[in-house]
Amino acid sequence: MDDGSTARLPRIREIAEYFGVWHSKKGSDCPIARVSQMFDVLNKLSIDAIINPKSVGERELAAQHFLNLLPTDLVLLDRGYPAYWLFNLILSLNPNFCARISCTK
Numbered sequence: 803m804d805d806g807s808t809a810r811l812p813r814i815r816e817i818a819e820y821f822g823v824w825h826s827k828k829g830s831d832c833p834i835a836r837v838s839q840m841f842d843v844l845n846k847l848s849i850d851a852i853i854n855p856k857s858v859g860e861r862e863l864a865a866q867h868f869l870n871l872l873p874t875d876l877v878l879l880d881r882g883y884p885a886y887w888l889f890n891l892i893l894s895l896n897p898n899f900c901a902r903i904s905c906t907k
Contacts, residue, residue, distance in 0.1 A: 808834045808856060824855040838863035840870065843878070861888050871897045 808824075811817050811833040818833040825831050842851040846882055850867045868891055871877065877892055877899035882887050884903045892899045 807837055809853070811835055811839050820855060824856070836863065837862070838867065840867035861885055864888060865891055868892060868895060871895045873897055876900065883905075 810824075811821055813833060814878070815832075815876075821833050821835045823831045824834040834856045836854050836856045838852045838854075838860060838878055839848045841847070842849050850870050852863050854863060854867055864879070867890060870876070873896040875897040877897055879888075881897060881902045881904065884901050889899070889901070891901040
């Protein structure tokens with residue numbers, strides 16, 4: 803399973819320049835990082851973790867995680883991940899996958 807999220811970071815100029823800043827309607831601007839992990843739900847442990855600037859999307863981080871997949875793995879994807887190119891990447895690496903997708907347009 804892959805999961806992506808964001809994390810607030812210390813208000814330090816160099817951190818804000820590298821990771822990017824979230825412009826809040828309420829309060830002051832805050833540096834934000836995009837974080838992602840590939841998690842083994844059976845054994846309850848993190849297989850891979852990534853922290854990047856917030857401009858990097860969840861799907862791109864997932865693609866980086868998938869380089870660690872084995873043909874015997876089953877990938878579970880939440881609703882934010884469906885994309886033809888990402889499914890194609892998973893299939894090219896030979897594991898199985900199950901994705902939560904919207905049934906509406």
